[in-house]
Amino acid sequence: MDLKQHYNNLYQDSITKYKTDNYEFDKLIDSPTDSRFGITLLIRPHQKIKNKINDFLLNLKKIEPNQYYYPKSDIHITVMSIISCYHGFKLSQIDKNIYIETIHQCLSNIPSFSIQFKGLTASPSCIMVQGFLTDNTLKQIRNNLRTNFKNSDLQHSIDKRYTIQTAHSTIFRLKNKLNNKEKFLDLIEQYQNYEFGTFRVNSLELVFNDWYQRADKVQKLHEFMLKTEPNTLYK
Numbered sequence: 430m431d432l433k434q435h436y437n438n439l440y441q442d443s444i445t446k447y448k449t450d451n452y453e454f455d456k457l458i459d460s461p462t463d464s465r466f467g468i469t470l471l472i473r474p475h476q477k478i479k480n481k482i483n484d485f486l487l488n489l490k491k492i493e494p495n496q497y498y499y500p501k502s503d504i505h506i507t508v509m510s511i512i513s514c515y516h517g518f519k520l521s522q523i524d525k526n527i528y529i530e531t532i533h534q535c536l537s538n539i540p541s542f543s544i545q546f547k548g549l550t551a552s553p554s555c556i557m558v559q560g561f562l563t564d565n566t567l568k569q570i571r572n573n574l575r576t577n578f579k580n581s582d583l584q585h586s587i588d589k590r591y592t593i594q595t596a597h598s599t600i601f602r603l604k605n606k607l608n609n610k611e612k613f614l615d616l617i618e619q620y621q622n623y624e625f626g627t628f629r630v631n632s633l634e635l636v637f638n639d640w641y642q643r644a645d646k647v648q649k650l651h652e653f654m655l656k657t658e659p660n661t662l663y664k
Contacts, residue, residue, distance in 0.1 A: 430594050436550040436559045440621070443551035447607070447614060453554040455602045458497050458641065465640045467514035467586075468523075468650070470532060470574070472506040474598065475628035478546055479504050482558060482600055485620055489556075489601065492612045497602040502644040506544070506560055506598050508567070508633055509574050513586040514640045520648070523584060525637075529651045531581060532635060535573035541655045542566035544596050546625035549617055554603050556617065558625060560596030567596060570633075602641075631657050 446452050457463045474482075479501040486498045511528065512518065545561040562568075571593065578585045607613055632655060637648040 432559075432561055432595060435595065436548070436597070439552060440550045443553055444614065444617075446553050447551070447610065450607075450610075451553070452603055452607070455497065455554050455604055458602060458604045463640065464516050465514035466518045466520075466646075467510060467638060468512040468520075468528065468635065469510050469638050469642070470508040470633055470635050471642075472508060472544070472596075472630050472633060474504060474506065474544075474546065475626070476501075478626040478628055481625045482546075482598075485623070486600060489613070489616055492609045492616060493607060495605045495608070497604050497641075499600045499641075500644070503642045504598055504600060505642055506596050507593065509571055509587060509593060511574075511578070511585050511587065511635075514638070520637045525650050527583065529635060531577055531583065532574070532651075532653060535570065535577050536633070536653050536655065539570055539573075539655050540566060541629055541631045541657045543627055543629050545627040546598070548622045549620050550597065551617070555599050556601035557597040557599050560598060562596055568594075631655055 443452075457465075482504060483501050490496075490498055511532075512523075543563045544567075545563070546558050547561060548559045550557050550559050575587055578587050633653045635650045635653070636642075637650060639646040
């Protein structure tokens with residue numbers, strides 16, 4: 430997949446929908462009855478990068494204050510939704526240790542790798558930071574997960590909704606009508622190619638989570654360390 434072209438196609442299609450008021454609302458963000466939970470393997474970007482994202486979001490919030498903005502604690506990249514969130518799922522329904530061991534096998538001898546966060550893309554309801562990869566390590570991890578889980582009897586929903594191939598991070602969701610659409614779109618355009626930074630992925634987290642990865646609802650199950658060479662610290 431040509432990630433740059435894929436992100437650009439998403440951006441152009443979605444921005445057209447924003448301009449013509451054909452965007453979509455996420456109606457469950459503030460719902461007290463939202464019981465969708467699942468298990469996700471994810472990456473946490475470095476703090477310096479999250480600070481830059483937060484600076485952008487603060488500026489966007491001045492224009493459109495009544496939307497959903499991801500706090501720094503919730504910003505992540507999904508490596509794989511092992512069990513995609515669904516109503517009523519509880520951690521007690523599975524043996525988490527078997528999942529941890531299965532993922533350990535998938536990550537055996539996998540080296541650390543880098544992700545560049547540059548620019549924005551969009552969907553009809555979200556704004557996302559574009560993630561770019563310098564090698565095929567993330568693809569290898571995902572393929573290992575697909576193979577091992579599909580060859581197991583473990584509950585999973587890998588590739589059931591869609592086949593994940595990108596390294597984006599969702600940072601904003603629409604929950605109300607845009608009141609300052611022109612200024613909103615102008616600021617997004619200004620950040621379309623903004624350099625948020627490059628960071629080294631030295632570990633992955635397995636979490637029990639709600640749909641929005643909100644820190645107060647996320648339970649960290651395990652942290653997997655990747656093979657690192659000397660001087661491969663976060664940038």
